[in-house]
Amino acid sequence: MSKGTITLILAGGLALSGCQSATTSSTRAGEFGCIAGTVGGAVVGGVIGATIGSGTGQLWAVGSGATLGAAGGNALTCY
Structure with a gap:
């Protein structure tokens, strides 16, 4: 996997984690778990997409x- 692809995956994950709405719990641990699940889902999804795609369709x-x-990770960890 090229450095550009990895950079794109990480940048997309961080950008999507900024779109999180505030959680109803007042604990920082719940908020961290929500963001970590979203970013983790984005990274895993990007890696899977990179292994499936080929040629110009890989992007x-x-x-x-x-x-x-990211949507799946958000749905699983944020409530």
Whole structure:
């Protein structure tokens, strides 16, 4: 995997983690778990997309995988 792809995955994960809404709990641990789940899902989804995609479609596969992974991680860890 190239450095550009890894940079894109990490930048996308960080950008998506900034879109988190405030949690209802007042503890920092709950907020950290929510952000970590979203970013972790984006990274895992991006890596899976990078392994599935090939050629010029690989960028689309990475972007789609990161987006869907972030949404899945958010749904699992944020309540």
